[in-house]
Amino acid sequence: MTRKFFGTDGVRGTANSYPMTADVALRLGRAAGRYFRRDTVAGAVHRVVIGKDTRLSGYMFENALTAGLTSTGMNVLLLGPVPTPAVGLLTPSMRADLGIMISASHNPAHDNGIKFFGPDGFKLSDEAELEIEALLETGVDAAPAGEIGRARRIDDGRFRYVERVKSTFPQGMRLDGMKVVVDCANGAAYRAAPEVLWELGADVVAVGVRPNGFNINDGVGSTAPQVAAETVVAHGADVGICLDGDADRAVLIDETGQIADGDQIMALMATRWAGEGRLRDGTLVATVMSNLGLERHLEAAGLRLERTRVGDRYVVEAMRRGGWNLGGEQSGHIVMTDHATTGDGLMAGLQFLAEMVRTGQPASRLARQFEPVPQLLKNVRYAAGQAPLEAASVQEAIRAAEGRLGARGRLLIRKSGTEPLIRVMAEAEDEALMAAIVDEVVAAVERAV
Numbered sequence: 001m002t003r004k005f006f007g008t009d010g011v012r013g014t015a016n017s018y019p020m021t022a023d024v025a026l027r028l029g030r031a032a033g034r035y036f037r038r039d040t041v042a043g044a045v046h047r048v049v050i051g052k053d054t055r056l057s058g059y060m061f062e063n064a065l066t067a068g069l070t071s072t073g074m075n076v077l078l079l080g081p082v083p084t085p086a087v088g089l090l091t092p093s094m095r096a097d098l099g100i101m102i103s104a105s106h107n108p109a110h111d112n113g114i115k116f117f118g119p120d121g122f123k124l125s126d127e128a129e130l131e132i133e134a135l136l137e138t139g140v141d142a143a144p145a146g147e148i149g150r151a152r153r154i155d156d157g158r159f160r161y162v163e164r165v166k167s168t169f170p171q172g173m174r175l176d177g178m179k180v181v182v183d184c185a186n187g188a189a190y191r192a193a194p195e196v197l198w199e200l201g202a203d204v205v206a207v208g209v210r211p212n213g214f215n216i217n218d219g220v221g222s223t224a225p226q227v228a229a230e231t232v233v234a235h236g237a238d239v240g241i242c243l244d245g246d247a248d249r250a251v252l253i254d255e256t257g258q259i260a261d262g263d264q265i266m267a268l269m270a271t272r273w274a275g276e277g278r279l280r281d282g283t284l285v286a287t288v289m290s291n292l293g294l295e296r297h298l299e300a301a302g303l304r305l306e307r308t309r310v311g312d313r314y315v316v317e318a319m320r321r322g323g324w325n326l327g328g329e330q331s332g333h334i335v336m337t338d339h340a341t342t343g344d345g346l347m348a349g350l351q352f353l354a355e356m357v358r359t360g361q362p363a364s365r366l367a368r369q370f371e372p373v374p375q376l377l378k379n380v381r382y383a384a385g386q387a388p389l390e391a392a393s394v395q396e397a398i399r400a401a402e403g404r405l406g407a408r409g410r411l412l413i414r415k416s417g418t419e420p421l422i423r424v425m426a427e428a429e430d431e432a433l434m435a436a437i438v439d440e441v442v443a444a445v446e447r448a449v
Contacts, residue, residue, distance in 0.1 A: 005136065006129040008311035008417025012104050012113030015057035020112055022064040029068020030142075031135035032116060033149075035128070036097040037072060046149070047075045049090055051082040051157070052102035053188040053246050056213030057112045061102045065114070070149035071142045074098070079157035081211075083188045083247035085344035086161035088121045093160070103188065103246040106223045106331075107419065109214045121341035122320070123313045158192050165196050168339045169350050173357055175202035180353070181240035181253070183207040183228035185221025189247035193346050197241075200350075205235050216245045222332050222345070229257040239356065239363040241349035248312070249332035250345030252352055252367055260367035262332040263294045267369035269334070269351055270326060271301050278325075278338075279303070285318050285327030285335075287311070288412055292427055297370035311417055312343045373409070376438050377425040379416075380445045388422055388448035389415065397444035401426075401437040409434060413441060 005011045005019055011028065013020040037046050048069055052058035058081075066076045077094065079086065084101045091099030099117030107113070116124045116132075124132075143149075180202040184190040190209040197204045207228050208220035220227055222244040232240040232253050240253030252260040266284055273279035284298060285306045295305045306322065308314045312333040319327045319337055328334040333343030340347060355366055382388050389395075402411055409428025416423055424441045428434040 005133055006126075009105065009123075009313060010101075010113050010115035012107070012111060012418050014110055015055070015060070015112045020061075022060050025061045025064035025114065026068040027136055027139070028114060028132070029065040030072055030140050031068075031132050032098060032100070033069040033072030033074040034135055034140040035132050036119075037074065045075065046073060047077060047094065047096040048098040048100060049077045049079055049087060049094055049096045049154070049157075050100045050102065051079040051084070051087040051188070054081055054186060054190065054211035054213065054216050055104070055109050055112050058102050061112060061114065065100060065102070066151050070151055072140065073143035073147045073149050075149045076151040077154045078151060079154050081188050081190070082157050082161060083192060083344070083346065084115065085248055085340050085342050085347070086157065086192075087115075088117050088123075088341035089164055090157060090160060091117045092119060092121045101246065105246050105248065105418065106217055106221065106244040109216050109218065113418075117341070122316060123342060125317070162192050162195055162199070165192075165344070165346055165350065166200060168336075168347050169200060170354050170358075173354060175200045175353060175357065177201075177203075178239070178353070178356070179203040179205065179235060179237040181205045181207060181228055181232045181235065181237045182349075183220055183222075183225065183231075183240065183242040184209050184247070185217050185243055185245050186211040186215045187217065187221065187243065187245035187247060189243050189346060193241070193243060193247065196346060196350070202353075205231060205237060207231055221245060222249055222251045225251055225253060225259050229253045229259060233257045239353065241345070243345040244332070247345050248343040249329070250334070250348050251332045252349065252363065254363035254367045256364055258364065258367070261330050262328050262334060263291045263330045263372070264367050264369050265332070265334055265348055265352060266290075266326070266328050267294055267297050268355060268366055270298060270303060271369070272355060273326060274301065274303055280323055280325045283322065283324045285315050285322070285324050287315060287329050289425065290330050291372045291375055292410065293370045293372040310414065316342060373427050373429060374431045374434060375425065375427045376434050377423060378438055378442050379421045379423055380442055380449065382420055382422060382449040384420065386449055388445050389413065391448040394441075394444045394448050397441050401441050404433070405437055411437065411441075
């Protein structure tokens with residue numbers, strides 16, 4: 001069954017435009033509330049925790065979801081602005097039946113989204129989301145007047161998260177004498193991330209910590225790390241950590257201003273964990289977008305790469321099925337199930353800093369674990385209702401491109417699960433061939449839209 005509302009990471013779109021409207025959010029709250037109360041027993045208490053990032057529309061969706069949830073008898077605990085991984089951590093910690101994060105992650109401020117976590121702190125499966133969609137479509141009965149839920153603010157949610165993140169840093173290790181630039185994208189971690197680094201002893205230079213409701217991810221953060229890179233060089237910092245709007249991903253910047261993506265971070269962590277006997281089954285889980293150079297690097301170290309479809313949720317599902325404890329995405333989602341239930345940019349950054357302290361090596365050496373195979377990604381935006389990948393001309397262009405590339409590289413064309421984009425990615429040692437192939441497929445898609 002095709003999902004109508006849910007993408008690869010919850011429900012997402014332009015705020016105040018269908019489906020990201022207050023009305024849909026209210027109905028979604030009611031549907032989720034009924035889904036998680038379906039097996040209830042008389043007198044049982046049901047709770048949901050709700051976090052959000054710093055978008056202005058977060059207030060609207062917070063109130064709408066609260067109305068829908070309380071109408072089914074759920075008690076709502078409002079965390080305010082916290083990173084997405086904080087919701088994953090606090091849902092089971094606070095014995096909640098459900099966790100919700102209001103965020104569109106790395107998207108611009110005019111977008112927003114709603115992500116759901118189950119009582120175990122992990123994102124919901126496709127099957128659970130389909131059942132919630134069915135309830136959303138059919139509607140649910142409200143609770144009797146005497147069973148309406150309550151809502152209240154939780155003041156210490158951020159502090160609980162800060163302490164949990166600090167606990168993942170090696171005991172007894174400090175960041176004293178290290179200068180760290182942290183770019184919080186004017187997003188959910190604008191207070192938590194500088195606090196964690198400062199409390200661990202770092203000299204902190206904070207960027208993107210003045211949210212105004214409209215500037216999240218605007219020229220800052222993991223998708224726009226140039227400002228942070230310039231700040232690292234200007235301040236003579238040892239390293240930079242760039243988070244995205246909800247802080248579930250990170251990219252790193254070395255002391256020279258060079259940027260390291262999630263593949264390089266995962267390569268470092270996988271080999272280090274393997275050396276310590278911590279990497280379960282010698283396996284790292286990543287998506288089809290991860291660079292071929294990462295796979296070759298792992299094979300040379302006697303490790304293996306398990307690939308999944310794009311989306312950190314699918315990485316986590318594969319990790320849980322296989323019993324593996326490290327995975328992530330090239331975009332910077334790093335998942336460590338020994339510590340968290342979803343990607344956590346700040347935790348990943350701390351792992352890198354710990355390796356700098358342990359080895360005494362500069363970030364520039366640690367952040368270049370392998371030589372990446374040349375990779376080119378281009379996006380084509382399409383309008384609602386269009387299906388350019390189904391066009392015969394596009395399919396023919398893809399077949400022709402695959403034929404030209406042969407065994408000399410990889411070609412990946414897919415729909416984004418979070419934005420109306422067709423992503424065209426190729427990977428090959430022959431950069432001229434790679435560019436030509438990507439341009440040909442992009443041109444075909446553009447003609448189709």
